[in-house]
Amino acid sequence: MTIEATTPSGERMTLNMGPHHPATHGVLRIVVETDGEVVETCTPDHGYLHRSIEKIGECVEWPLFVPYTDRVDYVCAMNANLAYCIAAEQLLNTSPTTAVTVPQRAECIRVLVAELNRISSHLIAVGAMAMDVGAYTPFLHGIAQREHVNDIFERLCGQRLTYNYVTIGGVAFDLYENAAEQITAFLDAFEPEMVRFNKLITTNTIFRDRCAGVAVVSRDEAIAWGLVGPNLRGSGVDFDLRRDEPYGIYGKLGVRVPVGQAFAGRHGVVGDCYDRYLVRLLEIQESVRLCREVLKILPPPAAKAADPVGGWQADVTKVIKRPPKGEVHCRTEAPRGEMGYFLVSDGTKVPWRVRVRTGSFSAAGIFHKVMRGAFLADVVAIIGSFDVVVPEIDR
């Protein structure tokens, strides 16, 4: 008789991970029932970070909700701002009397900051995932590069984490004087750093074998369970809202979409932890390219903020007080996948309903399924590979 680690022993143990656990990226509590080393059931417990953001949305005026969107996902606050502002603009554009045209320069700046923020968010994701499986150094390399992005954002809007920079109708401030040079310098220095990062961890055999074939989510499962963004693409679904439902100027940029293909080699399966990890790394590369493209087509600044080409902020102060009655659903591609805003307006200056649909929420929904049968030590790797950010789940 052979005894394997997966042979059931019949002895059950209940383990409580979190809410304060270094590998749960915030205050996520997971109750795991194990049989030996194997997870039998996994029950996530949410709500420790619930700040009733959707209720607040019904109590503040349309433009005043933008700072709260920062808190929906503080790791990629620019993208969270952008998602809400685009949705609000779409609502205004459903009536010709309130239509808003975002200046071209503002559209370019939005894509620029969104992609820079995507780089920094994915650096956290891949770095933290490596840290969760035991490799501490890559995390520090990721964080060090992220600091440069934060420096750029700090000069741009004064904040390093919650920016409140993208506004309805444009962006809050124009780019500072030598922003383009500073961003180009960062991108130039960043690319060789990523080569070092990959040498350190991506091609590392221990890391690769640790993630290969773990927590496989098949293509059909990913679609049925509503996974979005890199988690969906990691399962081999070729879908990116920036390319397939372009908003802003993404349609002109030609976004290339990486898709999971069992990158881990011999033991790899499409949709395993390694695929989700590598899709994020490839997206970082793509974001670097997009930033450079945007800097090429950035129109020169105009004297007036509301200038349709070189301006950065269309005047919405009047129309936002009387938006059209009705509703709108708008989704954008945030680093953690589709961030969809469903807005209902009763024609007053305060929204009737603000609904945020986030990527981490659906990723958390599949936890109990993928954890079943996994090794206890893999639980943290699985959480890391889905890149959940708890404020996005709890809101």
Add this chain to the structure above:
Amino acid sequence: MSALTAEVIGQRTRAAFPQVQPLATENGRPFLQVAPGDLQQVLRFLCSERDLRFDTLMDLTGYDLLKYPMVPPSDAIVVVYLLWSHVHRHKTTVKVLAPRADCRVPTASSIWPAALYFEREVWDLLGVHFEGHPSQKRIMSPDDWTGHPLRKDYLYPVDYHGVPHLRDGQHFEHVPARPGIPAVAPAPKKSTP
């Protein structure tokens, strides 16, 4: 792969279910209005039909119609299903009105497992009971929370397990009052030393 327009999707659904109403919001956003009794069949039809094939539940949410300026006025809870097809790259919206007195809607989790979490959230925040959901419990608020916060007649609780939510003399004055809805919770009880 061929994306269908909202009009064609409405016609296709109406051909199979004549009681489904293709409507549009005030700002021209089309949706299908379904009665709670037909909901599961209609959703299953939308999911499985070859040329429709809505394989993804983009979002499941809802809102309260109480005091919403509309004719005729309603006090129902709207549950909104936003569907997307990865096969055909088209989308549609299904709405169902759950009466306030008997707020029940059949579950969609047997069609899209993604609904498991969404329905828990809608139950927690709006108080819509999804019949057939395997574990219909709150997801964000504590299990012993009273009321459903996103309902328009929700009153802010004064305290939770004896911990007051307001300091002495403080009110929820920042909440903009909508006509006919009390926005301010009853004044907190003075604690007796």
